[in-house]
Amino acid sequence: EAGVTQFPSHSVIEKGQTVTLRCDPISGHDNLYWYRRVMGKEIKFLLHFVKESKQDESGMPNNRFLAERTGGTYSTLKVQPAELEDSGVYFCASSLGAGTYNEQFFGPGTRLTVL
């Protein structure tokens, strides 16, 4: 069974440009999460989808970030316009359920560099 996939693996853009990251969860997983790790710091929660609905977006840093999950399948995270401090690794994870015993499976991450 395919795991969580993310595209692209790396992205280098200039400040002010737009970037869209994509996450394909494990098939059948209703719960999808985005996390981010900025240089050398902890991995921080960004938001949580249940199917196509945003369950919790308390970790989204500001309104330059927009996440969507069309049809409850794959998800995109758009950064517009990108700033230097947005550089980091963006991880996606998915799980079957959201409760205590539902493990989240992580993708390999997208490394974003904003110059």
Added chain:
Amino acid sequence: ELKVEQNPLFLSMQEGKNYTIYCNYSTTSDRLYWYRQDPGKSLESLFVLLSNGAVKQEGRLMASLDTKARLSTLHITAAVHDLSATYFCAAFDYKLSFGAGTTVTVRA
């Protein structure tokens, strides 16, 4: 807000010796995870600890949980080169809160 502190951030291990990584968390959590990440790869779940006093072992790695102290440890026995990676702990309270990670290198 659940906060997780992990230390050390960097750990240079000598082959054959034992080491411990510590993970403290600030408030009650349903479960505690340990993950391993190799460069460019996914976070791989190593252990899930669900209750006070839980101890899990896999090969040279052993994780334990003390919910009263809000402390989990990852103990490495007789380090070998293929344990070089970054290790994260994460506490769960409706979402995962991660520590900053411990970058481990094992030298001969």
